[in-house]
Amino acid sequence: MEEKQHIGQLFDRIAGTYDGLNHGLSLNIDRLWRRKTVALMQPSQHVLDVAIGTADLTIEMFRQHKAEQVTGIDLSDQMMAIGQKKVAKFQTTNDQRQTTKAEFIHANAQAMPFEDASFDAVTCAFGCRNFSNLDEGLREMYRVLKPGGQVTILEFSYPSNRLVRACYDIYFTRVLPLIGRIVSRDKTAYTYLNKSVKSFCWGEAFVQHLHDAGFSSEHFIPLTFGIATIYTATKCLNDKIND
Ligand SMILES: C[S@@+](CC[C@H](N)C(=O)[O-])C[C@H]1O[C@@H](n2cnc3c(N)ncnc32)[C@H](O)[C@@H]1O
Numbered sequence: 001m002e003e004k005q006h007i008g009q010l011f012d013r014i015a016g017t018y019d020g021l022n023h024g025l026s027l028n029i030d031r032l033w034r035r036k037t038v039a040l041m042q043p044s045q046h047v048l049d050v051a052i053g054t055a056d057l058t059i060e061m062f063r064q065h066k067a068e069q070v071t072g073i074d075l076s077d078q079m080m081a082i083g084q085k086k087v088a089k090f091q092t093t094n095d096q097r098q099t100t101k102a103e104f105i106h107a108n109a110q111a112m113p114f115e116d117a118s119f120d121a122v123t124c125a126f127g128c129r130n131f132s133n134l135d136e137g138l139r140e141m142y143r144v145l146k147p148g149g150q151v152t153i154l155e156f157s158y159p160s161n162r163l164v165r166a167c168y169d170i171y172f173t174r175v176l177p178l179i180g181r182i183v184s185r186d187k188t189a190y191t192y193l194n195k196s197v198k199s200f201c202w203g204e205a206f207v208q209h210l211h212d213a214g215f216s217s218e219h220f221i222p223l224t225f226g227i228a229t230i231y232t233a234t235k236c237l238n239d240k241i242n243d
Pocket residue numbers: 004007008011050051052053054055056057073074075076079107108109110124125126127130131132
Protein backbone atom coordinates (compact mmCIF):
# COMPACT_ATOMS: atom_id res chain seq x y z
CA MET A 1 0.00 0.00 0.00
CA GLU A 2 1.20 3.50 -0.79
CA GLU A 3 2.66 5.31 2.24
CA LYS A 4 0.29 8.29 2.05
CA GLN A 5 -2.73 6.00 1.78
CA HIS A 6 -1.51 4.09 4.83
CA ILE A 7 -1.15 7.26 6.97
CA GLY A 8 -4.55 8.55 5.88
CA GLN A 9 -6.19 5.25 6.76
CA LEU A 10 -4.39 5.06 10.09
CA PHE A 11 -5.75 8.46 11.13
CA ASP A 12 -9.18 7.63 9.67
CA ARG A 13 -9.33 4.68 12.06
CA ILE A 14 -8.47 6.66 15.21
CA ALA A 15 -10.23 9.92 14.26
CA GLY A 16 -13.19 9.33 16.60
CA THR A 17 -11.00 8.97 19.68
CA TYR A 18 -8.13 11.26 18.62
CA ASP A 19 -9.15 14.45 20.45
CA GLY A 20 -10.14 12.72 23.69
CA LEU A 21 -6.94 10.70 23.80
CA ASN A 22 -4.80 13.70 22.90
CA HIS A 23 -6.18 15.88 25.65
CA GLY A 24 -6.47 13.02 28.18
CA LEU A 25 -3.02 11.52 27.64
CA SER A 26 -1.32 14.92 27.70
CA LEU A 27 -3.40 16.13 30.69
CA ASN A 28 -4.56 18.95 28.41
CA ILE A 29 -1.02 20.28 28.03
CA ASP A 30 -1.39 19.96 24.24
CA ARG A 31 -3.97 22.77 24.40
CA LEU A 32 -1.41 25.05 26.09
CA TRP A 33 1.19 24.14 23.46
CA ARG A 34 -1.17 25.06 20.62
CA ARG A 35 -2.12 28.30 22.41
CA LYS A 36 1.53 29.28 22.74
CA THR A 37 2.25 28.30 19.13
CA VAL A 38 -0.53 30.53 17.82
CA ALA A 39 0.46 33.37 20.16
CA LEU A 40 3.80 33.49 18.30
CA MET A 41 2.08 34.06 14.93
CA GLN A 42 1.55 37.41 13.26
CA PRO A 43 -2.10 38.11 12.39
CA SER A 44 -2.54 36.97 8.77
CA GLN A 45 -5.28 37.05 6.21
CA HIS A 46 -4.91 33.58 4.65
CA VAL A 47 -3.15 30.74 6.50
CA LEU A 48 -2.40 27.22 5.29
CA ASP A 49 -2.74 24.68 8.14
CA VAL A 50 -0.83 21.61 6.96
CA ALA A 51 -2.07 18.29 8.42
CA ILE A 52 -5.03 20.15 9.91
CA GLY A 53 -6.50 16.94 11.39
CA THR A 54 -9.37 17.77 13.74
CA ALA A 55 -8.63 21.50 13.41
CA ASP A 56 -7.54 22.36 16.97
CA LEU A 57 -4.79 24.67 15.71
CA THR A 58 -7.13 26.37 13.24
CA ILE A 59 -9.72 27.00 15.97
CA GLU A 60 -7.00 28.45 18.18
CA MET A 61 -6.00 30.78 15.31
CA PHE A 62 -9.59 32.00 15.07
CA ARG A 63 -9.83 32.31 18.86
CA GLN A 64 -6.73 34.53 18.95
CA HIS A 65 -7.78 36.43 15.78
CA LYS A 66 -4.59 35.37 14.00
CA ALA A 67 -6.26 34.30 10.74
CA GLU A 68 -9.31 35.38 8.75
CA GLN A 69 -9.21 32.44 6.37
CA VAL A 70 -7.62 29.02 6.88
CA THR A 71 -7.10 26.38 4.22
CA GLY A 72 -6.42 23.02 5.84
CA ILE A 73 -4.98 19.99 4.09
CA ASP A 74 -4.83 16.43 5.35
CA LEU A 75 -4.75 12.83 4.12
CA SER A 76 -7.47 11.71 6.54
CA ASP A 77 -11.04 12.58 5.57
CA GLN A 78 -12.35 11.33 8.92
CA MET A 79 -10.06 13.66 10.89
CA MET A 80 -11.12 16.59 8.68
CA ALA A 81 -14.84 15.71 8.98
CA ILE A 82 -14.54 16.07 12.76
CA GLY A 83 -12.50 19.25 12.32
CA GLN A 84 -15.10 20.75 10.00
CA LYS A 85 -17.87 20.24 12.58
CA LYS A 86 -15.73 21.69 15.38
CA VAL A 87 -14.88 24.79 13.34
CA ALA A 88 -18.56 25.35 12.43
CA LYS A 89 -19.55 25.05 16.11
CA PHE A 90 -16.78 27.44 17.16
CA GLN A 91 -17.80 30.00 14.52
CA THR A 92 -21.44 29.86 15.59
CA THR A 93 -20.86 30.06 19.34
CA ASN A 94 -18.26 32.82 18.97
CA ASP A 95 -20.15 34.87 16.41
CA GLN A 96 -17.37 34.41 13.82
CA ARG A 97 -19.40 33.02 10.92
CA GLN A 98 -19.07 36.23 8.94
CA THR A 99 -15.49 37.06 9.88
CA THR A 100 -13.66 33.72 9.55
CA LYS A 101 -13.58 31.07 6.85
CA ALA A 102 -12.13 27.54 6.83
CA GLU A 103 -11.85 25.08 3.97
CA PHE A 104 -10.70 21.48 4.18
CA ILE A 105 -8.91 19.81 1.26
CA HIS A 106 -7.76 16.20 0.93
CA ALA A 107 -4.15 16.70 -0.15
CA ASN A 108 -0.64 15.48 0.50
CA ALA A 109 1.69 17.92 2.26
CA GLN A 110 4.51 16.63 0.08
CA ALA A 111 2.80 17.57 -3.19
CA MET A 112 0.42 20.43 -2.51
CA PRO A 113 -2.20 21.47 -5.10
CA PHE A 114 -1.45 25.20 -4.73
CA GLU A 115 0.34 27.85 -6.76
CA ASP A 116 3.65 29.24 -5.54
CA ALA A 117 3.34 32.03 -2.92
CA SER A 118 -0.37 31.44 -2.23
CA PHE A 119 -0.47 31.90 1.57
CA ASP A 120 0.44 34.66 4.04
CA ALA A 121 1.49 32.12 6.69
CA VAL A 122 1.86 28.35 7.03
CA THR A 123 1.35 26.24 10.17
CA CYS A 124 1.70 22.58 11.02
CA ALA A 125 1.01 20.96 14.41
CA PHE A 126 2.16 17.38 15.02
CA GLY A 127 2.11 16.68 11.29
CA CYS A 128 5.72 16.81 10.12
CA ARG A 129 6.90 13.62 11.80
CA ASN A 130 4.30 11.70 9.79
CA PHE A 131 5.68 12.81 6.43
CA SER A 132 7.42 10.01 4.56
CA ASN A 133 9.91 12.66 3.40
CA LEU A 134 10.28 15.64 5.75
CA ASP A 135 12.35 17.69 3.30
CA GLU A 136 9.72 17.39 0.58
CA GLY A 137 7.05 18.62 3.02
CA LEU A 138 9.15 21.58 4.19
CA ARG A 139 10.08 22.53 0.62
CA GLU A 140 6.38 22.54 -0.28
CA MET A 141 5.59 24.78 2.72
CA TYR A 142 8.30 27.15 1.54
CA ARG A 143 7.05 27.14 -2.04
CA VAL A 144 3.43 27.99 -1.23
CA LEU A 145 4.33 30.67 1.33
CA LYS A 146 4.47 34.31 0.21
CA PRO A 147 7.86 36.03 0.55
CA GLY A 148 8.03 37.64 3.98
CA GLY A 149 5.62 35.04 5.39
CA GLN A 150 6.24 32.89 8.45
CA VAL A 151 6.01 29.15 8.99
CA THR A 152 5.12 28.00 12.52
CA ILE A 153 5.53 24.34 13.39
CA LEU A 154 4.68 22.49 16.61
CA GLU A 155 6.12 19.02 16.95
CA PHE A 156 7.09 16.46 19.58
CA SER A 157 10.74 16.44 20.56
CA TYR A 158 12.95 14.58 23.01
CA PRO A 159 13.69 15.98 26.50
CA SER A 160 17.36 16.71 27.26
CA ASN A 161 17.11 16.14 31.04
CA ARG A 162 17.94 12.48 31.79
CA LEU A 163 15.29 12.01 34.46
CA VAL A 164 12.55 13.56 32.35
CA ARG A 165 13.78 11.49 29.40
CA ALA A 166 13.48 8.26 31.41
CA CYS A 167 9.89 9.08 32.44
CA TYR A 168 9.13 10.10 28.86
CA ASP A 169 10.47 6.79 27.54
CA ILE A 170 8.30 4.76 29.91
CA TYR A 171 5.27 6.87 29.08
CA PHE A 172 5.74 6.77 25.33
CA THR A 173 6.79 3.15 24.99
CA ARG A 174 4.44 1.55 27.53
CA VAL A 175 1.65 3.76 28.89
CA LEU A 176 0.63 5.61 25.73
CA PRO A 177 0.51 2.59 23.36
CA LEU A 178 -1.47 0.59 25.95
CA ILE A 179 -4.09 3.28 26.67
CA GLY A 180 -4.19 4.20 22.99
CA ARG A 181 -4.82 0.58 22.03
CA ILE A 182 -7.60 0.14 24.60
CA VAL A 183 -9.43 3.41 23.87
CA SER A 184 -9.01 3.59 20.08
CA ARG A 185 -9.33 -0.23 19.73
CA ASP A 186 -6.59 -0.01 17.14
CA LYS A 187 -3.71 -2.43 17.68
CA THR A 188 -1.08 -0.54 15.73
CA ALA A 189 -1.84 3.19 15.61
CA TYR A 190 -0.42 4.27 18.94
CA THR A 191 2.65 2.04 18.62
CA TYR A 192 3.25 3.77 15.29
CA LEU A 193 2.80 7.20 16.93
CA ASN A 194 5.33 6.31 19.60
CA LYS A 195 7.86 5.08 17.03
CA SER A 196 7.33 8.13 14.84
CA VAL A 197 8.13 10.43 17.78
CA LYS A 198 11.29 8.59 18.80
CA SER A 199 12.78 8.34 15.34
CA PHE A 200 12.13 11.98 14.45
CA CYS A 201 14.63 14.86 14.56
CA TRP A 202 14.24 17.87 16.84
CA GLY A 203 15.94 21.12 17.92
CA GLU A 204 18.98 22.15 15.87
CA ALA A 205 18.61 19.15 13.56
CA PHE A 206 15.06 20.17 12.65
CA VAL A 207 16.20 23.77 12.15
CA GLN A 208 18.78 22.50 9.66
CA HIS A 209 15.97 20.90 7.63
CA LEU A 210 14.11 24.25 7.65
CA HIS A 211 17.26 25.97 6.48
CA ASP A 212 17.82 23.42 3.72
CA ALA A 213 14.25 24.00 2.52
CA GLY A 214 15.12 27.67 2.00
CA PHE A 215 13.84 29.27 5.21
CA SER A 216 15.76 31.85 7.22
CA SER A 217 15.54 33.43 10.71
CA GLU A 218 14.82 30.03 12.22
CA HIS A 219 14.06 29.86 15.95
CA PHE A 220 12.92 27.10 18.24
CA ILE A 221 11.33 27.12 21.68
CA PRO A 222 11.27 23.88 23.69
CA LEU A 223 8.08 23.40 25.72
CA THR A 224 7.51 21.38 28.92
CA PHE A 225 11.08 20.05 29.42
CA GLY A 226 11.48 19.69 25.66
CA ILE A 227 8.62 17.20 25.19
CA ALA A 228 7.39 19.42 22.37
CA THR A 229 9.05 22.26 20.44
CA ILE A 230 7.77 25.24 18.47
CA TYR A 231 9.77 26.17 15.36
CA THR A 232 9.36 29.44 13.49
CA ALA A 233 11.10 30.56 10.30
CA THR A 234 10.52 33.02 7.49
CA LYS A 235 10.72 33.13 3.74
CA CYS A 236 12.96 36.03 2.68
CA LEU A 237 11.24 39.03 1.13
CA ASN A 238 13.64 38.89 -1.79
CA ASP A 239 12.98 35.24 -2.57
CA LYS A 240 13.42 34.60 -6.30
CA ILE A 241 9.67 33.86 -6.74
CA ASN A 242 9.31 37.61 -6.25
CA ASP A 243 11.68 38.52 -9.07
C1 LIG B 1 -1.11 13.83 14.89
S1 LIG B 1 -2.28 14.44 13.72
C2 LIG B 1 -2.20 16.19 14.00
C3 LIG B 1 -3.50 16.88 13.66
C4 LIG B 1 -3.63 18.35 14.07
N1 LIG B 1 -2.74 19.22 13.34
C5 LIG B 1 -3.44 18.53 15.55
O1 LIG B 1 -2.73 19.45 15.96
O2 LIG B 1 -4.04 17.78 16.33
C6 LIG B 1 -1.37 14.26 12.24
C7 LIG B 1 -2.20 14.52 10.99
O3 LIG B 1 -1.30 14.60 9.88
C8 LIG B 1 -1.95 14.06 8.75
N2 LIG B 1 -0.91 13.76 7.77
C9 LIG B 1 0.10 12.88 7.90
N3 LIG B 1 0.88 12.88 6.81
C10 LIG B 1 0.35 13.79 5.96
C11 LIG B 1 0.70 14.25 4.67
N4 LIG B 1 1.76 13.77 4.03
N5 LIG B 1 -0.08 15.18 4.09
C12 LIG B 1 -1.16 15.69 4.72
N6 LIG B 1 -1.55 15.29 5.96
C13 LIG B 1 -0.80 14.35 6.57
C14 LIG B 1 -2.70 12.87 9.32
O4 LIG B 1 -3.71 12.40 8.46
C15 LIG B 1 -3.21 13.44 10.65
O5 LIG B 1 -4.49 13.99 10.53
